[in-house]
Amino acid sequence: MGDEKAVNNTATLTDSHLIIEPRGLDKLWSFAGSITVPWDHVRGATRDPGMKNEPKGWRGPGLRVGQKISGTFHADGENQFWNVSGYENTVVIELTDEHFTRLIVSLDNPADTANRITQRASAR
Secondary structure (H helix, E strand, O other), rough: OOHHHHHEEEEOOOOOOEEEEOOOHHHHHHHHOOOEEEEEEEEEEOOOOHHHHOOOOEEHHHHEEOOOEEEEEEEOEEEEEEEEEOOOOOOEEEOOOOOOOEEEEEOOOOOHHHHHHHHHHHOO
């Protein structure tokens, strides 16, 4: 799968917030224009292509077709936001005191981006 399909989110790291924004039609499929989280609610991030094998829970609202997973998924009493097409660029962002406990998204340069998110979160 090409990078254009696999990477369908933009991560913006500001001084005060992490902003995850689905690109293109993913905004429609995920029912999210963007997700903004203050840094003190971000626990860290990891690159994790192994999320392919994790249970997703039940969907609502969202889309699940093949390896395209987009929207809110409910598992073990937690709300998780997923927006991935394939798993090679998957980053898992752990949150606290937010509607979502995790953001599971495809991002450019997943290992570097996860590292930058973790460094910024731990600097708070």
